[in-house]
Amino acid sequence: MGESRHVCDLLVVGAGPAGLAAAYHAAQSGLRVTVVDDNPAAGGQIWRGEQSKSTSSEAQKWFERIRSVDIQFITGARVFQQLAPGTLLAETRQDVCELNYASLVLATGARERFLPFPGWTLPNVMGAGGLQALVKTGLPIEGKRIVIAGSGALLLAVAAYLRGRGAEVLLIAEQASTARLARFGLGLIGKTAQTFNLKRQLLGVQYLTSCWPLSAQGEDKIETVTLFRGGKRWEVSCDYLACGFHLVPNTELAELLGCAVENGGVRVNEFQETTIPHVYSAGESTGIGGLELSLVEGEIAGLAVAGKHEEARRLFPERAKQRKFADLLNRTFALREELKQLVQPETIVCRCEDVTFDRLRAHSSWRAAKLQTRCGMGPCQGRICGGAVEFLFGWRAESVRPPVLPVRVESLVRSAE
Amino acid sequence: MTETITLTVDGVSVTMPTGSMVAAAILKSGRHVFRRSATGEPRGPLCGMGICFECRVTIDGEAHCRSCQTLCENRMDVRTDG
Numbered sequence: 401m402g403e404s405r406h407v408c409d410l411l412v413v414g415a416g417p418a419g420l421a422a423a424y425h426a427a428q429s430g431l432r433v434t435v436v437d438d439n440p441a442a443g444g445q446i447w448r449g450e451q452s453k454s455t456s457s458e459a460q461k462w463f464e465r466i467r468s469v470d471i472q473f474i475t476g477a478r479v480f481q482q483l484a485p486g487t488l489l490a491e492t493r494q495d496v497c498e499l500n501y502a503s504l505v506l507a508t509g510a511r512e513r514f515l516p517f518p519g520w521t522l523p524n525v526m527g528a529g530g531l532q533a534l535v536k537t538g539l540p541i542e543g544k545r546i547v548i549a550g551s552g553a554l555l556l557a558v559a560a561y562l563r564g565r566g567a568e569v570l571l572i573a574e575q576a577s578t579a580r581l582a583r584f585g586l587g588l589i590g591k592t593a594q595t596f597n598l599k600r601q602l603l604g605v606q607y608l609t610s611c612w613p614l615s616a617q618g619e620d621k622i623e624t625v626t627l628f629r630g631g632k633r634w635e636v637s638c639d640y641l642a643c644g645f646h647l648v649p650n651t652e653l654a655e656l657l658g659c660a661v662e663n664g665g666v667r668v669n670e671f672q673e674t675t676i677p678h679v680y681s682a683g684e685s686t687g688i689g690g691l692e693l694s695l696v697e698g699e700i701a702g703l704a705v706a707g708k709h710e711e712a713r714r715l716f717p718e719r720a721k722q723r724k725f726a727d728l729l730n731r732t733f734a735l736r737e738e739l740k741q742l743v744q745p746e747t748i749v750c751r752c753e754d755v756t757f758d759r760l761r762a763h764s765s766w767r768a769a770k771l772q773t774r775c776g777m778g779p780c781q782g783r784i785c786g787g788a789v790e791f792l793f794g795w796r797a798e799s800v801r802p803p804v805l806p807v808r809v810e811s812l813v814r815s816a817e
Numbered sequence: 818m819t820e821t822i823t824l825t826v827d828g829v830s831v832t833m834p835t836g837s838m839v840a841a842a843i844l845k846s847g848r849h850v851f852r853r854s855a856t857g858e859p860r861g862p863l864c865g866m867g868i869c870f871e872c873r874v875t876i877d878g879e880a881h882c883r884s885c886q887t888l889c890e891n892r893m894d895v896r897t898d899g
Contacts, residue, residue, distance in 0.1 A: 438867050440888050441836075445866055452836070476886070478867075493887075511868050523849040523861030533865030534885065538837025539844050620859045620899075621849045751863070751871060754855040779870035779881075784863065806870070806881075 403814065404497050406474065408434040410705050411488065411501035413479055413653060416444020417691055418683025419507030420462055421698030422705070426503075427469035429706035436474045436490055436499060442466070444509055445529060446691055448536045458691070474499075480803035480811065482657055489814065491807045496814045503678045503705045506654050506666065507698060510684035512554075512644035513787040515735075516749045516757065517742035519616030519625075524640050528558040531642040535565055542566030544639040547625050549573035549613045551733045552646040553690075560601035562642075570636060571606040573627055575645070576733050578609040583732075612739060616641055646733050647688045648787040654681055655800040663687065664790075671704035671712060672697055680705065689726030696722055740792055749792075750785040752778020757792075766795035779806045824893035839884035839895055840865070840872045850899030851884065859899065874898065 410426045412419045415437035427433040435442070443450045447459045454460035477490040477497060488499045512527040519525065526534070528548055535541045545568045548559050559569050574581075611629035616622045624635045651659075654666040659674035661667060665687035672680045682701040683694035696719045703712035743749065745758035753774040763769035766776065766789060775789070776782030781804070782797055789795045803812065820835040826846035833842050840862050843851060850859040851872050862872035867886040875896040876882040884895070 438886065440886070449836070511864060511866065514863070521854070521858060521860060523851070523859055526862060527864050530863055530865030534838070534841050534844065534862060537885075538833050538841035538889070621861070748854075748858075751854065751860070751869070754858070779873075780868060784869045 403495055405500065406434050406472070406497060407500045408432045408472070409501070410434070410503045410505065410702075411436065411499050412505045412507060413437075413488075414444065414507035414509055414683070414685075415439070415442035415473065415475070416507060416509050416683060416694065417447060417462065418509075418685075418694040418698035418701075419444070419505065420466055421695045422505040422507060422680070422682055422702035423471050424462070424465045424469060425699055425702030425708070426705050427471045429703075429708060431706055432472075433470075434472045434474060434499065434501075436477050436479060436497075438476070438478045440476050442473060442475065445533065448533060458695075462695075478805050478807075479653060480805050480807045482802070489811070491811045496811045504657075504680065505672075505698075505701050505705065506657075506659075506674070506679065506681040506685055507683045507694075507701075508650040508653055508681075508685045510647040510649050510688055511783060511787075512550075513646055513648045513791070514643075514784055515550075515645050515739055515742060515791065516747050516785075516788055517613060517615055518744050518747050519618070519622065520643070521748050521751055522616050522618050523621040524618075525616050525622050526640065526642055528555050528642040528644040530644070531640055532558045532561055535562060535567075543568060545570055545637065546640045546642055547571060547573065547613075547627075547636055547638045549611075549625070549627075549641065549643040550645045551575045551735065552644070553729065553733075554644065554647070556602065556607075558642060559605060563601060563605070569602075569605050570638060571608055571627075572602075573611040573613065573629075574607065574609050575612045575736055575739060576609060577736075580732055580734075581609060612742070613641065613643060614742065645735055645739070645791075646730075647684065649685045649687060650783075651685060652781070652783070652800050652804045654679075654685065655797075656802060656804050670716065671709065672701035673704065687726065688730060689722060690729065693719065693722035693726050735791060743788075743792065749788055750775040750778065750782075752776075752780050752784075755785075760789070760793070766793075766797060769795075781805070822889045822891050824889050824891065824895060826895045827897055827899075833889045835889075837889045839874070839876060839882075839887045839889055839893070842889050843872075843874065843884055843895060843897060848897050848899060850897060852898040 409431040450459035666681040682697035
């Protein structure tokens with residue numbers, strides 16, 4: 401296995417909107433910028449596939465900006481360890497890269513929150529964003545019957561996307577109530593750039609509020625989903641259940657570096673700098689806020705790294721506006737208590753180690769549960785069950801240890817040298 | 818110009834557009850069980866973005882590859898554990 405070394409002024413981890421915005425401003429100011437991302441192409445989740453063929457004008461604008469400056473991209477590389485302050489290690493399929501930087505922007509994005517219910521581990525039960533990602537990367541979906549469930553504006557965007565690709569979207573089950581959606585304004589969903597034309601695209605699709613899945617049934621894959629609404633339960637036959645309960649910030653790498661986390665997101669100051677000097681964070685990793693907030697936070701971080709604090713300051717009002725909108729969105733889609741009753745004693749919570757709810761609830765903290773049951777100690781390292789146990793038990797991971805992702809033995813040897 | 822790539826999933830030939838991920842090819846081939854869990858349950862992709870590790874399969878002899886983060890290549894030999 402080979403080794404390589406990259407030296408830069410600014411290293412950006414995550415090539416989604418926040419990372420790209422930060423990289424652009426720093427590169428435009430003459431800094432040597434490297435962007436590293438786990439995915440094979442830039443764009444993050446929301447702009448997956450948009451680099452080669454833009455369907456959104458916002459994505460097109462940013463990719464044009466990125467092409468106008470000099471930025472080095474290392475894709476298909478996962479950062480797994482800090483060798484020393486200012487040096488991270490990333491593993492690719494071929495080698496281990498040593499990444500040396502003066503400043504760092506962590507734009508690690510978010511993942512879906514999954515809640516365990518009987519049958520949630522069956523094949524073809526996926527995240528809403530998860531199914532969309534697979535369709536964006538080649539899964540034919542034409543004519544497939546899909547139930548979309550969970551919570552958040554993402555459900556609508558995914559429904560519109562899948563429908564546009566010929567899928568039969570049977571219904572959307574949103575756990576939030578109509579009253580809650582109305583109180584904060586249903587219109588706010590339509591405000592986000594990624595969901596424009598939503599109303600037209602979703603014409604005729606049932607959007608059921610105060611509705612959620614109780615269980616999924618099937619042999620080797622899902623065949624039916626049981627839904628619940630207003631005291632009634634019923635079964636729907638489907639090919640896929642696309643189910644995600646809003647989003648959770650990816651904070652593991654920031655925590656590994658010692659950055660403070662508050663309210664689930666990486667804590668930053670007005671210039672997006674974390675509690676570790678020269679380490680910044682922007683976008684969903686600092687708290688769920690959507691595309692526009694991610695972009696403006698990324699811009700502020702990039703300008704701050706380049707020393708253009710006055711220019712960054714001019715973007716503060718826009719960020720404040722977007723944060724207000726984000727707060728509204730997060731309150732609208734706050735998870736209801738009843739969802740804690742979905743999990744049954746024999747339901748698997750930790751999918752890596754097949755740990756059931758029954759075995760977990762005997763413990764008083766995640767640390768104790770981990771030691772006794774191996775919950776959160778498999779390859780995902782608690783990324784999937786973490787969001788669930790936080791909601792179900794109020795437990796949060798107490799420490800992050802390297803490697804933050806499973807890596808090859810050779811890579812670990814490299815990090816020990 | 819739409820280029821395609823042909824690979825095999827458990828010996829079955831699948832043709833995908835360039836830029837497709839292995840996970841999509843596996844599902845297109847008709848397979849939905851990617852691996853067996855610690856207690857033998859059938860599993861398939863969940864997150865679609867490289868975080869859950871539920872979609873891991875053997876690619877060209879290398880075990881535990883995340884199929885949702887691996888691009889399809891011509892003549893790739895993909896083996897599920899289903």
